[in-house]
Amino acid sequence: MYVKAIPENCSGCMVCEAVCSMVHFNVVNRNKSGIRIEKKGVTEDIPHVCSQGNECDYECIKACKYDAIKIDENGVVYVIEEKCTGCRLCELACPLNAIHIHEKMAYKCDLCGGEPECVKYCSQNALVVVEG
Amino acid sequence: MYVEKGCYGGKILFIDLDKEEGKRQPVGDSLALKYLGGDGFGAYLLNKFVNPKVDAFSPENAIIITPGLLTGTIFPTAGKVAFFAKSPVNEGWGEAVAGGRLGFMLKQAGYDAVIIKGKAKQLSYLVIKNDEVLVKPAEHLKGKSTRETQEIIRKDEGGHFKDFVVVSIGLGGENRVRFAGIDVEERQAARSGIGAVMGSKNLKAIAVYGDRDIKVADPEKMYRLFVEYYNKMLESPAFVADGKYGTAEFLEWMNSERGTFPTRNWREGVFDERKEIDPYYWAPRYVVKNKACIQCPKPCGKAFVIKDKYHGELDGVEYETLFALGSNCGVGNIEAVAKANELCDLYGIDTISTGGVIGFVMDLYENGVLSKEDIGIDARFGNEDALIELVEKIARREGIGDMMAEGVKRMAEKLGGNAADYAVHVRGLEPPAYDVRGIKGMALAFMTSPRGACHLRSGAYALELTGKFWKFEGVDRFSSKNKGREIAEMENFMAVYDALGVCKFSRGIFLLDFYDALEAAIGKGFTEEELLIIGERINNLKHIFNIKAGWTREHSKLPKKFRIPIPEGVSKGSYVSEEEEKEMLDDYFGARGWDKNGIPKKKKLEELEIEEFMRE
Numbered sequence: 001m002y003v004k005a006i007p008e009n010c011s012g013c014m015v016c017e018a019v020c021s022m023v024h025f026n027v028v029n030r031n032k033s034g035i036r037i038e039k040k041g042v043t044e045d046i047p048h049v050c051s052q053g054n055e056c057d058y059e060c061i062k063a064c065k066y067d068a069i070k071i072d073e074n075g076v077v078y079v080i081e082e083k084c085t086g087c088r089l090c091e092l093a094c095p096l097n098a099i100h101i102h103e104k105m106a107y108k109c110d111l112c113g114g115e116p117e118c119v120k121y122c123s124q125n126a127l128v129v130v131e132g
Numbered sequence: 133m134y135v136e137k138g139c140y141g142g143k144i145l146f147i148d149l150d151k152e153e154g155k156r157q158p159v160g161d162s163l164a165l166k167y168l169g170g171d172g173f174g175a176y177l178l179n180k181f182v183n184p185k186v187d188a189f190s191p192e193n194a195i196i197i198t199p200g201l202l203t204g205t206i207f208p209t210a211g212k213v214a215f216f217a218k219s220p221v222n223e224g225w226g227e228a229v230a231g232g233r234l235g236f237m238l239k240q241a242g243y244d245a246v247i248i249k250g251k252a253k254q255l256s257y258l259v260i261k262n263d264e265v266l267v268k269p270a271e272h273l274k275g276k277s278t279r280e281t282q283e284i285i286r287k288d289e290g291g292h293f294k295d296f297v298v299v300s301i302g303l304g305g306e307n308r309v310r311f312a313g314i315d316v317e318e319r320q321a322a323r324s325g326i327g328a329v330m331g332s333k334n335l336k337a338i339a340v341y342g343d344r345d346i347k348v349a350d351p352e353k354m355y356r357l358f359v360e361y362y363n364k365m366l367e368s369p370a371f372v373a374d375g376k377y378g379t380a381e382f383l384e385w386m387n388s389e390r391g392t393f394p395t396r397n398w399r400e401g402v403f404d405e406r407k408e409i410d411p412y413y414w415a416p417r418y419v420v421k422n423k424a425c426i427q428c429p430k431p432c433g434k435a436f437v438i439k440d441k442y443h444g445e446l447d448g449v450e451y452e453t454l455f456a457l458g459s460n461c462g463v464g465n466i467e468a469v470a471k472a473n474e475l476c477d478l479y480g481i482d483t484i485s486t487g488g489v490i491g492f493v494m495d496l497y498e499n500g501v502l503s504k505e506d507i508g509i510d511a512r513f514g515n516e517d518a519l520i521e522l523v524e525k526i527a528r529r530e531g532i533g534d535m536m537a538e539g540v541k542r543m544a545e546k547l548g549g550n551a552a553d554y555a556v557h558v559r560g561l562e563p564p565a566y567d568v569r570g571i572k573g574m575a576l577a578f579m580t581s582p583r584g585a586c587h588l589r590s591g592a593y594a595l596e597l598t599g600k601f602w603k604f605e606g607v608d609r610f611s612s613k614n615k616g617r618e619i620a621e622m623e624n625f626m627a628v629y630d631a632l633g634v635c636k637f638s639r640g641i642f643l644l645d646f647y648d649a650l651e652a653a654i655g656k657g658f659t660e661e662e663l664l665i666i667g668e669r670i671n672n673l674k675h676i677f678n679i680k681a682g683w684t685r686e687h688s689k690l691p692k693k694f695r696i697p698i699p700e701g702v703s704k705g706s707y708v709s710e711e712e713e714k715e716m717l718d719d720y721f722g723a724r725g726w727d728k729n730g731i732p733k734k735k736k737l738e739e740l741e742i743e744e745f746m747r748e
Contacts, residue, residue, distance in 0.1 A: 011431040013428050029344065
């Protein structure tokens with residue numbers, strides 16, 4: 001299961017970012033969000049979010065030198081906070097721009113335990129849950 | 133304690149472009165509780181730090197930028213940022229509010245206000261990165277469009293995601309077109325000419341990046357409110373209407389049902405050639421996707437793509453622009469209107485004032501005051517080539533464009549003769565798309581708005597046109613009776629929205645029910661009555677600035693055109709007489725607790741705890 005973005009539908013409102021950082025950290029901070037919108041001019045707003053290996057080759061896990069990124073029993077790729085040094089190798093390796101470093105810690109989508117909040121509050125249906 | 137545990141950035145940033153340095157000052161609870169933020173901080177700071185008598189283009193003028201109190205939180209539609217300066221348009225109070233991400237990013241950088249004074253030695257751009265403030269040379273950006281400038285700076289300043297939020301002026305601001313605005317990532321802080329003030333400071337752009345938490349006093353409660361209001365918005369009829377057709381959804385209604393859609397420089401109130409400029413026509417044909425301001429689930433922005441002759445793309449076209457560059461110039465071809473809109477955005481000039489001055493010139497041309505030789509093109513109403521060319525000329529200050537760039541009022545003064553009879557403005561500001569001859573309360577609002585003819589300081593158009601909103605019922609738009617209290621209260625109401633940074637298009641959903649939101653945001657709720665006092669305080673402070681800048685009652689006169697009855701449609705025969713104008717203004721001054729000359733009485737200032745500002 002993973003969150004898939006449909007950029008053609010995205011209005012760039014960034015509600016998903018705020019939802020993500022509020023649900024996980026009780027603050028609004030896009031640097032702590034597991035989903036981020038890239039604004040590219042008038043016609044392009046592109047949500048970047050982890051495909052949990054479905055649209056990539058686990059490049060982050062392969063790039064990590066500290067064994068800090070793992071896959072859990074539900075297939076969710078997660079970061080072990082104690083091991084992450086914020087070296088940025090995962091960020092550079094990810095082909096989807098879906099993991100990033102903020103204050104020496106990697107942030108990425110954890111699927112909110114199976115019910116992604118961002119998908120619930122995307123008014124434009126630009127985010128969908130894909131099973132598999 | 134409210135500032136510390138709430139959603140404030142916590143600091144005010146003072147930037148001196150002469151010294152190329154930034155200084156920080158903490159925001160105290162007393163300031164926060166008295167003014168909230170956004171418009172409130174702007175009203176306080178511009179009065180405090182700018183002498184209202186300085187020339188708008190003097191380095192002593194300041195540009196003040198404030199995110200609203202709730203801007204940066206998850207509260208739906210709270211994303212607004214406001215710009216303030218002494219305005220080169222009305223030589224008094226200047227302000228422009230925009231969507232986009234700037235307010236949010238300022239909060240992430242830790243700021244509730246930025247004050248920019250002085251003048252850079254050369255064309256420059258400002259970088260604000262958390263605590264760091266840098267003034268960088270921008271000679272390579274000279275003459276570049278707003279869009280290109282932002283792209284270049286985002287790329288140059290880098291970051292993994294090119295995360296800087298960049299706002300900029302275009303050629304219009306550089307050339308000090310008096311009604312130049314600031315482009316906030318395809319949204320516009322357009323009115324009042326603050327882009328021209330930026331140009332006068334040699335400031336091409338401002339790039340902001342912050343990575344700090346925006347916290348709230350009670351996150352669980354805030355999230356609960358977010359969910360509640362989010363769902364309410366999606367259930368509202370406006371979600372479908374705005375989502376599909378944007379701000380101009382009611383354009384046909386304004387023509388056929390109200391007859392108050394100003395046309396051909398306010399000759400008519402119905403635009404017969406409106407078929408294509410109606411979003412029900414153009415949205416399905418040209419819009420490729422919706423565009424929203426930050427934290428708004430109800431996108432009224434539209435990514436509009438034009439192919440062929442007028443090749444281009446823009447976020448629009450908004451209702452006011454469909455009037456200004458459409459009906460007001462007699463142009464019904466939506467592709468030409470959208471192109472003119474894109475050019476205005478790229479050059480960074482206000483579409484409403486631009487269309488106002490082009491319609492004015494077309495009117496002068498058709499009435500023989502200006503000739504083809506004077507203008508350089510056959511500027512009859514409806515000539516779309518003239519529309520596009522005149523936009524270009526204004527931004528470049530070329531030929532007649534140099535005079536047009538001064539706005540309708542100054543151009544009429546320069547031309548002399550009977551040109552002033554065709555000049556439609558209040559205090560130098562060209563009005564938006566409400567033919568107030570048939571909306572009397574809005575005629576008053578044009579006179580009393582602190583920035584000149586403006587629909588958003590009162591937002592009373594919806595109330596007047598439908599007859600009811602909030603506490604008002606049975607309002608008659610053709611009557612000039614009892615409009616004083618109505619407009620004063622609506623101005624106080626709207627100032628609260630601008631102080632909180634909440635979009636005015638949400639006013640039907642939230643009204644002034646922000647007690648819980650503010651309790652969640654900063655740990656202190658405000659009742660409707662408490663909020664309205666702050667709104668009143670803000671309006672009085674803006675008015676005080678105008679008085680000190682030289683405003684008198686005479687300055688708020690309506691244009692001569694408003695004395696001519698609307699010739700056709702359902703508002704046929706309606707106009708605003710001299711007596712009605714006087715009656716409404718008297719009524720308003722009384723409702724405000726001001727004397728007959730519009731000077732606030734001592735008692736009112738004491739009641740609002742702002743008597744110090746009038747003394748200075």
